[in-house]
Structure formats: structure tokens, C-alpha cells
Amino acid sequence: MFSKIMSQINNKGIPLTPMSKKKMPSLYKTTVALKTWGLSGLSFGITSFVLLCYVTEWRTVLQFCPYYNTKYNQLDIEDKLKNIQAIADATERSENASRDFQHERDVKSNNERE
Structure with a gap:
């Protein structure tokens, strides 16, 4: 064969x-x-x-594991709260930057004259 x-x-x-x-x-x-x-x-x-x-703690993979991903729900809520706080801080800073502060300069100059 x-x-x-x-x-x-x-x-x-x-x-x-x-x-x-x-x-x-x-x-x-x-x-x-x-x-x-x-x-x-x-x-x-x-x-x-x-x-x-x-x-x-590889979040991209572990967020899809059935019992292990429950801790990431709390982290998502905290991340959203931090983003809201950061946006509020940024708007407050921009409002303060756009103020004229003329009143404070007038008070300061009045105090220097006296």
C-alpha cells in the first residue's frame, strides 16, 4: 500500500x-x-x-459582565454629577469674567480720596 x-x-x-x-x-x-x-x-x-x-479594573470589558458591572452604575452617576458641577463652575467663572467691576473701582477710589 x-x-x-x-x-x-x-x-x-x-x-x-x-x-x-x-x-x-x-x-x-x-x-x-x-x-x-x-x-x-x-x-x-x-x-x-x-x-x-x-x-x-478594565472598565471597558467588565461593564458587560453580569454581576460585576453593578459598581459601574454608581460611578456613572458620580461622573455625571462631577460634569454638572464643572459646567456650573465654568459658567460662574465666565459670568465673573464678563462683569465690569466698575462699582468696586469707584468704592476703592472713594476710599483713597478720604
Whole structure:
């Protein structure tokens, strides 16, 4: 059977070089290693990703986790309150900057005259 397959390969003009003979065992070894360690590697990878998200508080990912995302609702409310306060401060500063302060200058000049 093997000789029949080899004769068909050689009739098609596919050379059996030493390079192809060397690649087949390494491909086989890789396949066996992947079958052996693939599931373990996948589980360690997923576990390390979850641990990374937990340790670094990666909000973009964790806001979609069902039970873990409840703490981000409170943070959203606090962020909105801070934005409202910042807008109020900015409007107050702009109103103070647009004031003329003529009354204060008049009072100051009156005090200097006396």
C-alpha cells in the first residue's frame, strides 16, 4: 500500500526532498503537543485574561459582565454629577469674567480720596 502511494506521488512530479521528510516529523510533533497542551493552554489563557481584567479594573470589558458591572452604575452617576458641577463652575467663572467691576473701582477710589 505504501509503495503504491509513493509511486502515485512520484508520478505526479512531487519531489520527496530531505526537507519534506524533516518537516513531517516536526509537524507531527507539533500536532501531538497541541493535542496534549492545547486545552490546558487555552484554560490558562482565559484564566489569566479574567485575572488581568479583575486586577486592572478594565472598565471597558467588565461593564458587560453580569454581576460585576453593578459598581459601574454608581460611578456613572458620580461622573455625571462631577460634569454638572464643572459646567456650573465654568459658567460662574465666565459670568465673573464678563462683569465690569466698575462699582468696586469707584468704592476703592472713594476710599483713597478720604
